[in-house]
Amino acid sequence: MNPTTITAPPGTPFIDVVREFEASRTKVFRASTDPELVARWLGPRELEMDLHSYDARTGGSYGYVHRDAAGNEYAFRGVFHTVVPEERIVQTFEYAGAPDVVSVDCTTYEDLGGRTRLHTHTVFPSVEARDAALASGMEHGIVESMDRLDEVAGGDLPLLPEDDD
Amino acid sequence: MTVDEAEGRLDRAFAALADPVRRALVARLSRGDATVNELAEPFSITKQAISRHIQVLEAAGLITRSRDGQRRPCHLDPAALEALTSWIDTYRLEVERRHRRLDAVLEEMEDQ
Numbered sequence: 574m575n576p577t578t579i580t581a582p583p584g585t586p587f588i589d590v591v592r593e594f595e596a597s598r599t600k601v602f603r604a605s606t607d608p609e610l611v612a613r614w615l616g617p618r619e620l621e622m623d624l625h626s627y628d629a630r631t632g633g634s635y636g637y638v639h640r641d642a643a644g645n646e647y648a649f650r651g652v653f654h655t656v657v658p659e660e661r662i663v664q665t666f667e668y669a670g671a672p673d674v675v676s677v678d679c680t681t682y683e684d685l686g687g688r689t690r691l692h693t694h695t696v697f698p699s700v701e702a703r704d705a706a707l708a709s710g711m712e713h714g715i716v717e718s719m720d721r722l723d724e725v726a727g728g729d730l731p732l733l734p735e736d737d738d
Numbered sequence: 739m740t741v742d743e744a745e746g747r748l749d750r751a752f753a754a755l756a757d758p759v760r761r762a763l764v765a766r767l768s769r770g771d772a773t774v775n776e777l778a779e780p781f782s783i784t785k786q787a788i789s790r791h792i793q794v795l796e797a798a799g800l801i802t803r804s805r806d807g808q809r810r811p812c813h814l815d816p817a818a819l820e821a822l823t824s825w826i827d828t829y830r831l832e833v834e835r836r837h838r839r840l841d842a843v844l845e846e847m848e849d850q
Contacts, residue, residue: 614839
C-alpha cells in the first residue's frame with residue numbers, strides 16, 4: 574500500500590493530503606468522477622453510501638448521505654467550482670451537521686508515467702473549523718480508543734482529586 | 739461509552755499530564771515499575787506530594803498500582819497512553835481506508 578502524507582500545520586486552516594496510486598491518470602480521474610465508481614470508495618467504513626448526485630463538471634453539484642446500522646444519517650453536499658479533466662478539481666464541501674462551514678478542496682492529478690499522484694489541498698473557513706474537522710467524524714475513533722482505555726484502567730474513573738501542589 | 743464520556747476521559751487524562759512532575763513520573767515509569775519511595779527520590783518535594791501526584795495519574799487511568807507484599811509498585815500501561823493518542827490518528831486511518839478502497843476500484847477497472 575502506498576503511504577498517505579497528511580500535513581495539517583497547527584494554527585492554519587489547511588489540510589494537505591498526498592497519495593500515489595498504481596494506475597494511470599485517466600483511470601484515477603474516472604474513478605473520482607464516475608458516480609458509480611465514486612460510490613464504491615468515498616463512503617467511510619461500513620457505512621451505507623447513498624449517492625444522490627455527482628455531477629463532476631464545472632458548475633455541477635454533488636450530494637450524498639452516509640447511513641450507519643442504527644439508521645443515523647450524515648449528509649454532505651457541495652458544488653464543483655472547476656473541473657479540468659485529468660488535471661484538477663476545485664470543489665466545495667459541507668457537512669449538514671455543521672451548516673455553513675464550507676471548505677474548499679483543490680485536487681490535482683499528476684501523471685507519473687502510468688502512476689498518478691493525487692494531491693488535495695483543503696482550505697477551511699477558520700482554524701477552529703479545520704481542527705474540528707480533524708477531530709470530528711472521528712468521534713467513533715475517540716469512543717473506540719476510550720473503550721480500550723476503559724479496559725486498561727478498569728471501570729469508571731473518579732473525578733480528579735484536588736491537586737494543590 | 740458515549741462521545742461525551744470519552745471526551746471527559748480525555749480531558750482528565752490530558753489534565754493529569756499537564757504537570758511537569760507528573761510527566762516526569764510517567765517518563766520514569768515507562769522504564770519500569772517503581773514504588774512511591776523510588777519515584778520520590780529524584781525530586782525535592784515531599785513523599786506526600788509525590789503520593790498525591792500518583793493518585794491523580796491513577797484516577798486518570800494512566801497508571802495502576804498492584805499489591806506486592808508490603809510494596810505497592812506503580813505500573814504504567816503503555817496501552818493507556820496509546821489510547822490517548824490514537825484519536826489523533828483516526829483522521830489518518832479514515833483517509834487511508836478510503837484510499838485503499840480507491841486502490842481496489844482502480845484495480846477492478848478495465849484498462850483503457
